[in-house]
Amino acid sequence: MIGKAKSISHGINDIRYITGESRNKKHPELIYHVEDNLLPCRLDAQGVWDMMKAHAPKGKNVIRVEISPAKEHTEHFTLKDWEKLWDDFVREYDSMEFRNRQGEIYSHKTNLAGSISTVWLHLESKSGIPHLHAAVCRKDNEGRTNNDHNIHLRAQYAAERVARKRGWTTAMEIRRANADEVAAELIGILRSMPSWSWDDYVARVRTKGYTLEERRDKKDVLRGYTVGIGDVIYKASELGKGRNLMASKIEATWNRLHNQSVTELEQNDKKVKTLAATSPEAKPETVCDRPVIDYSAWREGTSRYELAHDGRDYRFYIPDNVMQLFDDEFDYRKTANHKELTDYAVALFVGMMSVPAVPSGGGDGSSNDLPWGRKEDEDEMERARRCARAAIKKFGKKPKSSIRR
Numbered sequence: 001m002i003g004k005a006k007s008i009s010h011g012i013n014d015i016r017y018i019t020g021e022s023r024n025k026k027h028p029e030l031i032y033h034v035e036d037n038l039l040p041c042r043l044d045a046q047g048v049w050d051m052m053k054a055h056a057p058k059g060k061n062v063i064r065v066e067i068s069p070a071k072e073h074t075e076h077f078t079l080k081d082w083e084k085l086w087d088d089f090v091r092e093y094d095s096m097e098f099r100n101r102q103g104e105i106y107s108h109k110t111n112l113a114g115s116i117s118t119v120w121l122h123l124e125s126k127s128g129i130p131h132l133h134a135a136v137c138r139k140d141n142e143g144r145t146n147n148d149h150n151i152h153l154r155a156q157y158a159a160e161r162v163a164r165k166r167g168w169t170t171a172m173e174i175r176r177a178n179a180d181e182v183a184a185e186l187i188g189i190l191r192s193m194p195s196w197s198w199d200d201y202v203a204r205v206r207t208k209g210y211t212l213e214e215r216r217d218k219k220d221v222l223r224g225y226t227v228g229i230g231d232v233i234y235k236a237s238e239l240g241k242g243r244n245l246m247a248s249k250i251e252a253t254w255n256r257l258h259n260q261s262v263t264e265l266e267q268n269d270k271k272v273k274t275l276a277a278t279s280p281e282a283k284p285e286t287v288c289d290r291p292v293i294d295y296s297a298w299r300e301g302t303s304r305y306e307l308a309h310d311g312r313d314y315r316f317y318i319p320d321n322v323m324q325l326f327d328d329e330f331d332y333r334k335t336a337n338h339k340e341l342t343d344y345a346v347a348l349f350v351g352m353m354s355v356p357a358v359p360s361g362g363g364d365g366s367s368n369d370l371p372w373g374r375k376e377d378e379d380e381m382e383r384a385r386r387c388a389r390a391a392i393k394k395f396g397k398k399p400k401s402s403i404r405r
Contacts, residue, residue: 001067001068001069001070001159001160001162001168002067002068002069002156002159003065003066003067003068003089003155003156003157003158003159003160004065004066004068004155004156005064005065005066005093005151005152005154005155006063006064006151006152007060007062007063007064007148007151008060008061008062008063008064009059009060009061009062010062011049011052011053011056011061011062011135012045012046012049014062014135015045015048015049015052015062015135016045017133018031018118018120018122018133018134018135019031019044019048019118019120020120021044021045026125027125030122030123030124031120031121031122031123032079032120032121033118033119033120033121034082034083034086034119034120034121035083035086035118035119036048036117036118036119037113037115037116037117037118037119038114038116038117039051039116039117039118048116048118048135051116052116052135052137055116055137055139055140055141055143056137056138056139057138057139057145060138060148061137061138062135062137062138063112063135063136063137063138063146063148063151064133064134064135065089065132065133065134065135065136065155066131066132066133066134067085067086067089067131067132067134067159068129068131068132069085069130069131069163069168070168071127071128073166073168074130077130079121082119082121082130082132083119085132085162086132088162088165089158089159089162090112090113091113092157092158092162093110093112093154093155093158094109094110094111094112095109096109096110096154096157096158097109098149098150106149107147107149107150108147109147110146110147110154111140111144111146112140112146114140114141115136115137115138115139115140115141115146116136116137116141117134117135117136117137118134118135119132119133119134120132120133120134121133156172160172175232178229178232179234179238179239182210182229182239183239183240183241183245184304184315185208185210185298186205186227186239186240186245187245187253187257187315188297188298188304188317189201189204189205189298190253190254191257191258191296191297191298192297192298192299193254196251196254196255198222198250198251202214205227209229210227210228211227211228211229211233212225212226212227212228213226213228222247223247224236224237224247225247227239236250240253293380295316295317295349295350295351296314296315296316296317297317298317299317299319301319301320301321302317302318302319302320303318303320303323304316304317305317305318305323305346307343307347316346316350318346318349318350319380321380321381322349322380322381325381325384325385325388326342326345326346326384326388327342329341329345329388329392330342330345330388330391330397333400334399334400335397335398335399336398336399336400337395337397337398340395341388341391341392341395341397342391344391344394344395345384345387345388345390345391346387348387348390348391349383349384349387
């Protein structure tokens with residue numbers, strides 16, 4: 001749920017807008033009165049303003065508030081439910097005071113509950129998404145001015161407290177989750193770039209369907225950028241771990257990603273050579289050769305897959321048809337250890353582990369199976385099937401127990 005608040009000096013215009021009396025409101029039929037506080041019944045916009053003006057200070061005389069919960073949380077709401085939501089919001093809003101590090105109050109509590117206000121429900125004309133609008137007098141009925149310091153934070157925190165108490169997902173949580181998804185896509189783009197180029201990065205980001213707006217100084221030096229999807233815009237500083245996608249850090253991030261890939265490949269080569277040198281009887285075929293394709297880089301037709309191994313988190317981009325094979329083979333609806341099997345099969349597929357050859361039919365074993373190391377004429381699907389068989393041979397499929405009635 002999103003909460004916004006601002007102290008304004010054009011109180012009458014705001015009241016006309018939220019009540020639907022403004023000429024700028026195209027669909028007054030989608031506006032519903034929710035409640036009034038400390039007002040006579042059903043005044044028009046001018047009447048509400050006259051009552052507020054008698055109490056309000058000069059200048060910023062009205063607090064404008066907007067509350068926007070997710071549509072799915074309010075689809076069965078009555079006007080009484082909306083009234084309760086507003087009352088809950090006001091209670092949280094009025095309870096807040098801000099203190100400095102020494103514990104001293106520098107922003108006192110407000111008293112919206114004791115102030116003249118009018119609250120209305122608006123529905124978006126196209127989407128039907130509902131949200132509350134309210135106009136609250138800056139002074140309460142005892143003549144005290146409602147504090148507007150950190151007013152936007154008060155509204156945001158109040159909305160989040162109400163959402164948490166009701167078990168709703170907050171706007172901040174949704175934004176963080178979406179930001180993580182965007183950051184993962186951008187990292188994938190960096191991994192797929194053979195060389196560093198800002199122009200290439202911008203082109204690839206836009207090709208993925210995102211907007212990218214640059215911020216340059218008077219000397220045309222890049223100082224920052226934003227990435228957007230739909231109406232949601234993220235600053236680069238909001239994306240990635242340690243702000244590693246910022247304009248000042250992104251080239252270093254590309255270098256780190258590609259140097260890391262080279263290092264990991266070199267370490268894998270050393271492991272194979274060490275095994276051959278220390279175990280003369282060991283055959284190269286019993287080791288999972290490094291895949292020809294770099295699965296740490298995004299390609300068209302791949303899906304991101306994350307797994308933990310030896311205390312580290314890894315992210316790979318697996319071909320969609322391979323992931324579909326694993327999903328079918330380790331059907332989560334029937335297989336209790338589907339995650340364990342999939343993780344192991346993926347690790348084998350991308351070349352993280354070595355394993356003895358497994359029989360082509362699964363089961364009891366056979367001496368005429370393909371050696372485990374990838375063959376030049378072996379396609380990815382055959383390799384994926386062998387990875388799946390190896391996972392089943394190691395862990396076995398554990399069926400989900402049926403629920404007895």
